[in-house]
Amino acid sequence: MDIRKPNDVEIEKIIALSPQAIFEGTLGETEPTIEKAKQLVKSLLKKGCYYLISTENNVITGWILLGGSKDQFSDKKLGFIYELFVIEECRGKGISKQLISTGIEQLKQEGYSEIRLSVFDGNQAIKIYENLGFKNRTISMSISL
Numbered sequence: 001m002d003i004r005k006p007n008d009v010e011i012e013k014i015i016a017l018s019p020q021a022i023f024e025g026t027l028g029e030t031e032p033t034i035e036k037a038k039q040l041v042k043s044l045l046k047k048g049c050y051y052l053i054s055t056e057n058n059v060i061t062g063w064i065l066l067g068g069s070k071d072q073f074s075d076k077k078l079g080f081i082y083e084l085f086v087i088e089e090c091r092g093k094g095i096s097k098q099l100i101s102t103g104i105e106q107l108k109q110e111g112y113s114e115i116r117l118s119v120f121d122g123n124q125a126i127k128i129y130e131n132l133g134f135k136n137r138t139i140s141m142s143i144s145l
Contacts, residue, residue, distance in 0.1 A: 027120045
């Protein structure tokens with residue numbers, strides 16, 4: 001497995017799959033159009049965020065979207081994992097763990113002393129995040145009306 005930054009053609013492939021990544025990441029609560037997914041991703045890329053992809057025989061098996069953010073209360077700069085996705089037929093091979101570990105190392109090298117992410121309650125990735133040392137920091141709650 002190779003983990004690296006993608007080229008422009010690979011970024012377009014990732015963006016084409018972003019609606020599926022968002023749908024699965026939100027546990028089916030959000031089903032964005034390709035246009036909405038492009039809008040979300042391109043705004044992050046313009047902000048300086050970037051992808052790391054995992055490949056096997058030059059085929060994308062997964063990706064992580066990384067970048068900087070700020071704590072809304074303290075304005076502290078921190079690293080952020082915006083998206084993590086592994087192609088369905090490639091799951092169960094440790095790709096997520098390797099992408100996250102590489103992402104953590106990359107953000108650490110960029111000088112961030114803390115990395116955050118948001119994840120829907122019930123998402124299977126929570127176990128991976130916890131095993132890598134992430135802890136609950138905030139809980140977002142909602143009520144349907």
